[in-house]
Structure formats: C-alpha cells, structure tokens
Amino acid sequence: MNMFIYMPLLPEIMLSIMSMVLLMVGVFRKNENSYEIVSNLAIISLLLITAIILSGSISDGVAFGNSLIADSFSQYLKILILVSTIIILIVSNIYLKNIKLLKFEYVILILISVIGMMLMVSSNDLVTLYLSIELQSLPLYVLASIRNKSSKSTESGLKYFVLGALSSCILLYGLSLVYGYSGSIYYTDIASTLVDYEVGILIGLAFTLAGFAFKISAVPFHMWTPDVYEGSPTTITAFFAVAPKIAALGLITRMLFTALPGLVDDWQSILILLSILSMLLGAFSAIGQNNIKRLLAYSSISHMGFALMGVINGSIEGVTSLCLYLLIYLAMSLAIFISIIALKNGDEHIENINELSGLSKTKPINAIIISILLFSLAGIPPLAGFFAKFYVLYAAISVELYYLAIFGVLSSVVSAFYYLRIIKIMYFEESVITYDPVSKRLNSIIYVLTAFVLLFFVKPSIFISFAQAASLALFS
Amino acid sequence: MSWPILSTLLIIPVFGSIIILLINSNDDIGRRNIKTVALYASIVNFIVSLLLWVNFDIATSSFQYVEQYYWLSENITYHVGVDGISIFLIILTTFLMPFCILISWDSIKEKVKEYMIAFLILETLMIGVFCALDLVVFYLFFEACLIPMFLIIGVWGGPRRVYATFKFFLYTLSGSVLMLIAIIYIYIITGTTNIVELNGYLFDYSIQTWLWLAFFISFAVKMPMFPVHTWLPDAHVEAPTAGSVILAGVLLKMGGYGLLRFSIPLFPVGSFVFMDFVFVLSIIAIIYTSFIAIAQEDIKKLIAYSSVAHMGFVTMGIFTFTEQGIQGGIFQMLSHGLISSALFLSVGVVYDRLHTREISVYGGVVKKMPVFAALFLIFTMANVGLPGTSGFVGEFLSLIGAFRINIYVAILATTGVILSAAYALWLYKRVVFGVITNKAIEELKDINAREYVILFPLAFLIILFGVYPNLIIELTSASTSNLIENYNVAVDQYQSFINVQNVN
Numbered sequence: 001m002n003m004f005i006y007m008p009l010l011p012e013i014m015l016s017i018m019s020m021v022l023l024m025v026g027v028f029r030k031n032e033n034s035y036e037i038v039s040n041l042a043i044i045s046l047l048l049i050t051a052i053i054l055s056g057s058i059s060d061g062v063a064f065g066n067s068l069i070a071d072s073f074s075q076y077l078k079i080l081i082l083v084s085t086i087i088i089l090i091v092s093n094i095y096l097k098n099i100k101l102l103k104f105e106y107v108i109l110i111l112i113s114v115i116g117m118m119l120m121v122s123s124n125d126l127v128t129l130y131l132s133i134e135l136q137s138l139p140l141y142v143l144a145s146i147r148n149k150s151s152k153s154t155e156s157g158l159k160y161f162v163l164g165a166l167s168s169c170i171l172l173y174g175l176s177l178v179y180g181y182s183g184s185i186y187y188t189d190i191a192s193t194l195v196d197y198e199v200g201i202l203i204g205l206a207f208t209l210a211g212f213a214f215k216i217s218a219v220p221f222h223m224w225t226p227d228v229y230e231g232s233p234t235t236i237t238a239f240f241a242v243a244p245k246i247a248a249l250g251l252i253t254r255m256l257f258t259a260l261p262g263l264v265d266d267w268q269s270i271l272i273l274l275s276i277l278s279m280l281l282g283a284f285s286a287i288g289q290n291n292i293k294r295l296l297a298y299s300s301i302s303h304m305g306f307a308l309m310g311v312i313n314g315s316i317e318g319v320t321s322l323c324l325y326l327l328i329y330l331a332m333s334l335a336i337f338i339s340i341i342a343l344k345n346g347d348e349h350i351e352n353i354n355e356l357s358g359l360s361k362t363k364p365i366n367a368i369i370i371s372i373l374l375f376s377l378a379g380i381p382p383l384a385g386f387f388a389k390f391y392v393l394y395a396a397i398s399v400e401l402y403y404l405a406i407f408g409v410l411s412s413v414v415s416a417f418y419y420l421r422i423i424k425i426m427y428f429e430e431s432v433i434t435y436d437p438v439s440k441r442l443n444s445i446i447y448v449l450t451a452f453v454l455l456f457f458v459k460p461s462i463f464i465s466f467a468q469a470a471s472l473a474l475f476s
Numbered sequence: 477m478s479w480p481i482l483s484t485l486l487i488i489p490v491f492g493s494i495i496i497l498l499i500n501s502n503d504d505i506g507r508r509n510i511k512t513v514a515l516y517a518s519i520v521n522f523i524v525s526l527l528l529w530v531n532f533d534i535a536t537s538s539f540q541y542v543e544q545y546y547w548l549s550e551n552i553t554y555h556v557g558v559d560g561i562s563i564f565l566i567i568l569t570t571f572l573m574p575f576c577i578l579i580s581w582d583s584i585k586e587k588v589k590e591y592m593i594a595f596l597i598l599e600t601l602m603i604g605v606f607c608a609l610d611l612v613v614f615y616l617f618f619e620a621c622l623i624p625m626f627l628i629i630g631v632w633g634g635p636r637r638v639y640a641t642f643k644f645f646l647y648t649l650s651g652s653v654l655m656l657i658a659i660i661y662i663y664i665i666t667g668t669t670n671i672v673e674l675n676g677y678l679f680d681y682s683i684q685t686w687l688w689l690a691f692f693i694s695f696a697v698k699m700p701m702f703p704v705h706t707w708l709p710d711a712h713v714e715a716p717t718a719g720s721v722i723l724a725g726v727l728l729k730m731g732g733y734g735l736l737r738f739s740i741p742l743f744p745v746g747s748f749v750f751m752d753f754v755f756v757l758s759i760i761a762i763i764y765t766s767f768i769a770i771a772q773e774d775i776k777k778l779i780a781y782s783s784v785a786h787m788g789f790v791t792m793g794i795f796t797f798t799e800q801g802i803q804g805g806i807f808q809m810l811s812h813g814l815i816s817s818a819l820f821l822s823v824g825v826v827y828d829r830l831h832t833r834e835i836s837v838y839g840g841v842v843k844k845m846p847v848f849a850a851l852f853l854i855f856t857m858a859n860v861g862l863p864g865t866s867g868f869v870g871e872f873l874s875l876i877g878a879f880r881i882n883i884y885v886a887i888l889a890t891t892g893v894i895l896s897a898a899y900a901l902w903l904y905k906r907v908v909f910g911v912i913t914n915k916a917i918e919e920l921k922d923i924n925a926r927e928y929v930i931l932f933p934l935a936f937l938i939i940l941f942g943v944y945p946n947l948i949i950e951l952t953s954a955s956t957s958n959l960i961e962n963y964n965v966a967v968d969q970y971q972s973f974i975n976v977q978n979v980n
Contacts, residue, residue: 360587360631375623380649381616387548390612390660397660405660409653416649420626420642427631428638457616460548 008061008070011049011078012118018045019111026104035102036093042107043089046114050082060473062124066186069124076323076470077121077250084242084330085114087338087445092235094439095341099147099349101233106146109139110239117247121254126175126185129251133171133215136244137164143239144232156231163214163224171211177204178259187259194262202266208255209270215248216304217297219277226289229297234349237293238337241300246326249304253311253319257474264314271312276407278305283414292340292353295418296333299377302415303329306392306408313395319471320464321391327463328388328456335449336373339366342438342446350433353422358431366438367426369450374419376453379412384456391464480543482556482607485524485566489596492517496596501589511581514592518573518599525570525603528563534950537958539609539672548612551668555609560955561736561806562606564948565729568813569602572725575817575930576718579824583717584632591632595718598624602726606733611659611669614738615652618694618730622648625719625727633714640707640714647707651697658690662742675741675962681970688746691739699731701791702761705784712780713833717824720776724783724816729809732790736806740794741959744966747795754795759888761788766895770902775833778903779819782859785892786812792889793874797963801877802956803949808870810948811858811941815867818855818934822848825927826907830916835903840912844920847928849908854935856904858942860897866941 006013018041026038052058053075062069089107096102116136123129141164145157181201182190194201210221217225229237256267282302289295307329310322343350343359343366350356360367376383389412396405456463495513500506533540539557547554558566576595584591601624604617622645630641663669666677679687697704708728712720740747762785769781786808793805825848826841827833842849858865861872871893878886912918923931941948 360590364590371627380623381619386616386619390656393657394660394663397657398664402657402661405657406654409657410650413646413650413653417642417646420645423626424630424638424642427627461546464548 006063007059009063009068009122010058011053012115012122014049014052015045015111015115015118018042019108019115022104022111023108026108035096035104035107038104039089039093039107042111043086046082046086046089046111050079050086053079053082064128066188067125067128068119068122070122071473073254073319073323073470073473074118074121074250076466077246077326078118080246080326080330081114081117081121081243084239084246084334085110087334087449088235088239088243090445091238091338091341091442094442095233095235098344098347099233100347101147103146106143109143109146113137113139113143114243117243120247121250123251123254124187124258126179126190129255130168130172130175133248133251134168136247137168137215140164140240140244143236144228146236147233150231152231153233154231156228159224159231160228167211167214167221170207170214174204174207174209174211177201178208180204187255190259191261194260201263205260205263205267206270209252209267209274212248212252213274216245216252216308217301218274218304218308219281219301222278222281222301225301226294226297229293229300230291234293234337234341237296238334238341241296241333241337242330245300245304245307246330249307249311249322249326253322254474256311257314257319268312268314271308272401272404275305275308275312276404278302278308279408279411280305280414283411283418286415286418289418290352290354292351292356292422295353295422296336299415299419300333302411303333303377305411306389309392309396309401309404309408312401312404313399315399316468316471316475317398318395319474320467321395323467323470324391324464325388327467328384328453331449331452332373332376332385335446335453336370336377338442338446338449339370339373342366342442343435345433345435353425355433356422357425357429357433359426359435362431362434363438366446369446370426371423372450372454374422378416378419380416382457384453387456387460478541480541481524481527482541482558482603483543485521485528485570485603485607486556486600488521488524489517489599493593493596496589496592499589507588510589510592511577514596515574515577517596518570518577521599522567522570522574525567528558529567529951532558532563532951534560535954537954542609547610551670552612552663553610553670554613555670555672556604556607556613557609558607560952561959562733564806564810564951565606565726565733565813566603568729568810569599569606569726572721572813572817573599575821575934576721578926578930579721579821580716580718581926583824583828587631591628594624594628595722598628598722602722602730605730609671611662611671611674611738614671615656615659618734619649619652621727621730625723628719628722629711629715632716632719635714636710637714640710643707644711647697647704648694651704652694654690655694658687662687671737671742677742678966678969679743679745681745681973684743684746685749688739688743688750691734691743692750695731695734695739696757697731698734699728699787699791700784701731701757701787702764702784705761705765708784709777709780712783712820713774713776717820717827720820720824721817724779724820725813728783728787729813732787732794732805732809735791735794736802736959740797740963744963745970747797747963748967748970751795751797754791755882755885758788758792758795759885761785762792762889762892763895766892766899769899770895772899773835775823775835775903775907776820777833778835778899779816779823779859782896782899783812783816785896786816786859788892789871789874789889792885793870793877796874796877796881797960798877798880799953799956799960800873800880802960803952804870804873804875804877806952806956807866807941807945807948808874811866811870811938814934814938814941815855815858815865818851818931818938819859821930821934822852822855825923825931826920829920835906837914838907838917839910839914840908840917841920842908843912844917845922848923848931851923851931851935852908853904854938856900858938859900861893864939864942866938866945868942869945 119132286298
C-alpha cells in the first residue's frame with residue numbers, strides 16, 4: 001500500500017486531523033481561554049497548510065479512485081479559501097471577544113466547513129460533489145445561528161437550514177438525473193458517454209444549476225441571502241460572502257467544464273439568465289437598504305452575477321477572468337466587512353448606514369479606506385474592482401454576448417449609486433456617533449487588503465499570470 | 477534613452493500628495509505647509525511641462541516623448557506620448573493647477589489636507605488622459621478623474637452639492653461605460669489597444685458607426701453637448717472656485733480631445749456618417765444655451781451655460797474636417813480653458829468678499845475695485861469673442877471651417893456670437909457698472925497681491941494668443957493636417973464603396 005497516492009489531498013487530510021485534535025483540546029480544556037488556544041492553533045495550522053500549498057510541494061493528481069483531483073485550479077481556489085479563513089479567524093478573535101461569544105466550537109465549525117470547501121473545489125465526481133457541499137453547508141447552518149440569544153441569528157440559521165436543505169434536495173435530484181442518463185458518476189466518463197442529446201439530462205442540468213444557484217445566491221434563488229447576512233454575526237457574514245462562494249463557483253466551473261462540455265449551449269443560456277437577473281436585482285434592491293449588512297448582501301448578489309460571466313464564456317479566458325474576479329472580490333469584500341467590524345461604540349457595532357455619518361471627521365483614515373473600497377466595488381478605475389469587471393466583460397464580449405455585457409455595465413452604474421450614497425453619508429454629513437479607537441490588528445489587516453485594492457494597477461500582470469496558470473489546468 | 481518626461485509629469489503630483497499625507501494638519505503651520513507643498517509641486521510640474529514645449533518638434537505629426545512598458549498584456553501596455561493636439565492641453569492643465577491652489581489659499585478652511593491631495597491626484601489623472609496612447613490606459617485615467625472630482629464638489633461644494641455631485645458622477649459614468657464595452661470589443665477584434673497601431677486599422681463600416689456612437693456618448697457627456705449638458709450648470713454652481721476652474725478649464729476638454737484622438741482617427745466613416753447629427757447638436761447647444769444664459773440670475777450658472785455654447789463651437793469646428801475648422805476647434809478649447817477659468821476665478825474673487833453669486837446683489841463694483849473691473853472686462857470681452865483676444869481666433873476659425881462645408885450651419889452659429897455678446901455684456905453691466913445700492917459693495921477692497929498674481933497672467937495670455945495665435949497653430953498644424961489627410965482617404969474609400977454598391 002502506497003501512502004503517496006493520498007499526497008494530492010494532503011491539505012485536506014491535515015486539516016481534518018487538525019480539526020479533530022482541536023475539538024479534543026477544546027472539549028478537555030473546559031475553561032475560559034479554550035477559545036483563544038483553539039483559535040490560535042487553528043490559525044497556525046491554516047497558515048502552515050497554505051504555506052505547503054504555496055510551496056508547490058503538493059503534487060497534482062487524482063486520489064480515491066478518481067473521485068478527487070488536485071490541480072493548479074483547485075490549489076489556486078484553496079489558497080483563496082484558506083487565506084480568507086485565516087483573515088476571518090484573526091478578526092473573529094477580536095470581534096467575538098467584543099460581543100462576548102467566545103465559543104471554541106465556532107472555530108471547529110469553520111474548520112470543518114473549510115474542509116468541505118476544499119473538497120468541493122477538488123471534487124471530480126457527482127458523489128464527492130454532493131458530499132462535499134453538504135460537509136460545507138452543515139457547519140454553516142450552525143454558524144449562522146451561533147448567537148443563540150439573538151432572535152435574528154436564530155431566524156437566519158433556521159431560514160438558511162430549511163432553504164439550504166431544499167436546495168440540496170433539488171441538487172441531488174438533478175445529479176441523479178445526470179447519473180441516470182449518462183450512466184456514470186465520474187466527470188470524465190460523463191463527458192465521454194454523453195453523445196446523444198437527451199431531454200432527461202437537460203432536466204437534470206437545470207435542477208443541478210438551480211441547486212448551485214442557491215449556494216452562490218444567484219437570483220432567483222437568493223431569497224435567503226439578505227436575512228442570513230443580517231442575522232449572522234458579522235464575521236460569519238463576511239465568511240459567507242467570500243469562502244463558500246469561491247468554493248461553489250469553483251465546483252460549478254469544474255463540473256460544467258469537465259463533465260458537461262457537450263451541453264455548453266444549454267448551461268450557457270441558463271447561466272446567462274441567472275447572471276443578468278443577479279446583476280440587476282442586486283443593483284436595484286440595494287438602493288433602498290439602510291442596513292449595511294443587507295446592502296452588502298445585495299452587492300454580493302450583484303457581484304456573483306458578474307463572476308458568472310466568466311463561467312458563461314466557456315473557454316480558458318473565461319476561467320481566467322473568473323479566477324481573477326474571485327481574488328479581487330475576496331480582497332474587496334473582506335476589507336469592507338472588516339472595516340465595518342472595526343467601527344464600534346462600546347459593544348454596539350454599526351448596523352445602519354446612517355451611523356456612518358461624518359466618519360470622515362471622526363475617523364478620517366477609515367473613511368478614506370471605506371471610500372476606496374466602495375469605489376472599487378463600483379468598478380471605478382484604477383482600483384482593483386475595475387480590472388475584475390474588465391476581464392469578465394472581456395470574457396462576455398469575446399463570445400459575442402454583447403447584451404450581457406451591456407446589462408452588466410448598466411447595472412454597475414446603478415450600483416455605483418448606492419455605493420456613492422455611503423460615501424456621501426461619510427463625507428457630506430455631520431457626525432452623530434463617536435467611535436472607539438480601532439484595534440491595531442484589525443487596522444493592519446484592512447491596510448494590507450486596501451493596499452492590494454489600491455495598488456493592483458501598478459503590476460496587474462503578476463495576479464493575471466496566477467489566474468492564467470490556474471485556469472490552464474481545466475483545459476489540459 | 478532620454479529622460480521619461482511624461483512619467484515624471486505623472487509622478488510629481490502623486491509624490492507631492494504623499495508628502496502632504498505625511499504632514500500633520502492639526503495646526504495652522506501644518507496647514508500652511510500643506511498648501512505650500514501643493515503649490516510647489518504644481519509649479520514644478522508646470523516648469524517640467526514647459527520642457528515638453530521647448531523640445532517639441534513641430535514638423536512631425538507622430539507622437540513624441542513616447543514611453544511604452546509591459547502592463548496588462550503584450551498588447552495592452554503602458555504607452556504614453558504627445559503630439560500637437562495633446563501637448564498644449566497638458567500644458568494648460570499644469571498651468572491652471574497653481575492658480576487653483578492659490579485661489580483656494582484662504583477660502584478652503586476645512587480638510588485642507590484632503591483638498592490638496594484631491595487636486596494633485598486629479599492633476600496626475602488629467603495629464604494621464606491627455607498623454608495616454610492606449611485605450612485601456614486612457615479609459616483608466618478618464619474614469620478615475622471622477623473620484624477626486626466627486627469628492628471636490630461633494631465635500632467642499634455649496635448647499636446643493638450632494639445633488640450636483642451625484643448628477644455629475646452618474647451622468648459621466650453612464651456615458652462612459654459603453655465606451656468600455658467598445659474598447660473591449662476593439663481589443664477582441666484587432667488584438668490591440670495601442671492607438672498608434674489602431675490608427676491604420678480599418679473597421680468594418682457597419683461596426684464603425686456603433687463604435688463611434690459608444691465613444692461619442694461618453695465624450696458628449698463630458699463635453700458637454702446638448703441634451704446631456706444639464707449636469708454642468710449644477711456642478712459648476714456647487715463646486716468650489718478651483719473645482720469650477722478645473723471643470724471648465726480641463727475636464728470639459730477631455731470630450732473634445734477624445735473626439736480628436738479617438739472618434740475621428742479610429743472611426744472616420746462613423747464620424748462622416750454622423751457629421752450632420754453633430755452639427756445639429758452643436759447649433760442647438762450654441763443658440764439654446766445662449767438664450768438660457770441670458771436668463772440666469774447666478775453668475776456661475778451664466779458662465780456654465782456660456783461654456784456649453786462655446787463647446788458647441790468646438791464640436792462644430794472639429795466636425796467640419798477642414799484645416800481651419802479643426803484648428804479652430806483646438807484653439808477654441810485652449811482659449812475657452814483660459815477664459816472660462818479666468819471668469820470663474822474672477823467670480824471666486826468677488827464671492828470670497830460677498831459670499832453670494834446673485835447678480836442682483838452686485839452693481840457698481842467698478843467704483844471700489846477698478847483693477848478687478850478692468851481685468852474682468854478683458855475676460856468678458858474675450859468670452860464675447862472680441863478681436864484681439866483668444867476667444868475671437870477660435871470662433872473665427874471654426875466659423876470659417878463651417879462656411880466651407882455648410883453655410884446654414886455657419887449662419888446659425890454666427891448668431892451665437894451675437895447672443896454671447898448679449899449675455900456677457902449684460903452680465904458685466906449688472907455686476908460692474910451702475911449705482912451702488914448694496915451697503916456691502918461700499919466696503920469692498922480691490923484685489924490683493926495673490927489675486928493679482930492669479931488673474932494677471934491669464935489676462936496676458938488671453939491677449940497674447942489673441943494677437944499672436946500662431947504660437948499655438950504652428951504646434952497643432954502638423955497633427956491636424958495628418959488627421960484630415962487620413963480622414964479624407966478613409967472617406968473617399970467609403971464613398972467609392974457606396975458607389976460600387978449603388979451600381980450593383
């Protein structure tokens with residue numbers, strides 16, 4: 001028996017072992033600071049795993065009988081997932097202390113969910129696909145409702161669970177149809193056996209994509225997003241906005257590109273509809289929002305619509321643009337969420353955007369940073385958000401989907417309006433609240449992420465070449 | 477390799493704003509230092525930009541001081557350079573910037589640091605727009621100008637600043653997003669966004685009109701042309717004086733520059749097809765906005781509407797595609813940049829004293845501010861287009877161009893000259909002459925040394941270019957004739973193509 005056949009999955013294996021160990025640590029050290037120890041150990045082990053992947057010592061290949069695959073595409077997305085998790089855990093240390101929610105289970109649940117996400121981007125057949133999605137989702141349901149004294153948090157957890165379970169059913173039904181009509185669960189086999197055009201497999205495809213759309217909160221399967229974002233603790237909201245979205249988009253992309261390349265016209269037209277609806281609804285619904293987390297929920301719906309443009313393209317340029325979009329989206333969203341977490345008055349964290357009024361006077365540096373991030377989210381050059389949009393628009397136009405690109409830019413004008421509204425509140429209005437000083441650790445994370453967003457234009461070719469290398473793996 | 481002078485121009489203001497960022501702005505000394513650094517940075521930039529002029533070769537129409545580095549890909553590069561059309565716009569930008577900082581010296585009291593940083597960054601972006609030789613780089617600078625301008629109007633503006641700045645931002649953004657799609661489309665079908673290479677590319681005729689429209693919408697909003705000009709009066713009225721100066725002096729020129737640099741060379745057939753359409757819009761702008769200007773009660777609004785009218789001359793001149801017309805359009809852009817800036821600065825001078833822009837409040841200013849009245853007279857006359865001022869040369873040349881192409885257009889446009897005399901002279905009469913009815917006017921003091929330094933050079937240049945326009949025309953002539961030559965070749969091909977189709 002050769003142990004090396006599991007090498008491609010070393011990160012997942014290490015993380016699984018680590019999360020079990022940490023669970024034990026947490027359980028047996030029943031005292032005050034068990035959260036801190038567990039959390040710090042988790043951060044260290046995640047850093048270690050990230051370093052291992054970055055060092056390139058994980059060989060590409062398949063494991064568990066072709067069920068899971070490790071290639072540069074999955075490594076790239078795994079790094080994004082791990083980095084966002086590390087940032088979330090560091091921020092959680094400060095945030096949870098403030099809202100007095102120091103439960104070590106929080107960390108364990110995040111870790112288990114991350115294992116699910118890493119398996120998602122590595123899954124290479126329909127069974128691992130479904131199992132990894134479930135492994136990712138279950139801890140998230142608990143995390144959404146972890147603040148069990150707050151009715152909103154409980155509500156959001158319940159809502160997320162019920163709708164998530166429903167979407168899993170739909171997904172499973174779709175997957176079973178795909179299996180039934182193709183006779184295989186392996187992506188490569190599905191691709192090779194699918195020569196005949198069958199109506200059944202189209203129904204399967206539609207159900208599968210509906211299930212996926214729920215996971216990335218694409219319209220019309222987005223209903224849960226604003227409520228869950230609003231009710232969850234803000235660190236969990238930030239986590240929801242980034243990591244599961246990256247994992248789910250990676251999973252969809254791999255499945256569609258390797259299992260169903262023959263049905264490209266069909267899934268393209270479904271995704272175009274999802275993309276246009278998400279961009280438009282995300283843009284228009286956010287206008288009326290006063291709760292900042294709900295507003296960002298709609299903003300993330302709109303961004304998912306843009307990211308889908310990269311999948312729709314169906315070729316290597318599309319996947320490159322998707323990879324780049326996810327990287328930039330990660331930096332922008334995390335930075336904006338952390339900026340919100342950083343602003344507090346006693347144990348009151350801001351919820352309403354009017355509480356930001358006059359921030360330019362009370363916290364000038366934070367106000368500048370939030371403005372930079374909002375301009376970037378709106379896609380105004382020279383900030384990173386512009387390049388993200390530029391490449392997905394390029395992906396859409398290169399397959400002659402002009403109307404998709406036009407919908408995209410028009411909805412970005414609409415969304416510019418509500419991003420500008422926040423800047424207006426910060427800069428053009430008088431201050432109402434005085435905020436506590438921002439913790440140095442939070443500020444340094446915000447600075448790094450904002451520097452990335454601000455200075456991306458100086459040497460974009462570095463990140464573009466990473467994204468290109470990642471997307472190449474799907475087409476070899 | 478020679479010194480990368482354009483990159484230097486782009487970096488100096490950024491460098492200045494980094495220094496300003498590090499200065500503590502909590503006390504008066506700190507604020508003074510900030511203003512001084514900003515002033516020095518802008519003056520140094522102006523001097524460096526003069527080097528462009530000194531070493532400029534007027535005989536060639538190709539780009540000079542070219543720099544090109546790998547950026548997004550092999551064919552989307554950081555590519556900058558100047559030719560006869562862009563050089564004076566860069567110098568205009570660097571020339572106006574010290575005045576903007578000087579006029580704000582006392583009037584800006586809050587957030588001085590952010591104000592100066594916004595202006596210096598804006599300077600970099602504006603220079604970038606005029607020297608970019610790559611469509612993506614151009615778009616980057618073009619759009620990025622929105623951010624500092626949004627903040628300048630929104631933070632330091634007047635009472636209705638939020639409405640004005642949102643209108644400005646959303647109008648311009650929605651105009652230019654379609655240009656982004658057009659740029660990406662061009663990149664996909666030609667494989668490059670390098671303007672020098674694209675100049676020789678012949679786009680399919682049916683596509684050209686669409687691409688032309690996508691670019692035109694964005695430039696028309698920026699220009700601004702009728703009917704998308706409505707953001708301009710609001711933005712001008714609410715912006716601080718220096719913001720108005722930059723808006724009228726430089727930002728509006730980006731529209732005209734874009735037409736000359738992109739619309740005509742890249743899509744000559746598109747420009748040809750839409751020629752009459754542009755004439756109609758220009759004539760409406762000239763006549764309609766002049767009438768609106770007559771009815772204004774607010775000095776800044778009046779000047780803003782007159783800007784729209786003068787920009788109508790620019791588009792009309794450019795779209796005659798004659799030597800005189802295009803020269804006139806370019807000259808009009810420069811002269812309007814000086815004249816409208818001077819007018820807004822003059823308004824700023826009296827506004828700082830009386831804190832109102834209502835025309836009816838003024839009257840009899842000449843008795844208390846004779847020097848100001850004299851300078852303001854020069855600017856008003858230049859705005860009217862009196863011979864001997866730069867305003868005359870631009871209007872005259874573009875009218876000559878129009879007469880050669882379409883006599884009706886020329887006649888209608890000429891009425892605009894008369895109307896401009898009506899509103900400008902009436903404004904001058906109401907503000908400067910008459911009996912003093914307002915007590916506050918009695919206490920006015922004439923312009924101080926700082927204001928003298930601001931207004932006098934502008935008056936000097938306006939008269940200099942009026943008397944000796946060749947200074948500019950010799951710079952622009954090589955590029956202009958090259959532009960027209962390429963245009964004529966493309967249009968001749970198109971017409972023979974149409975003829976062949978008709979025969980078949």
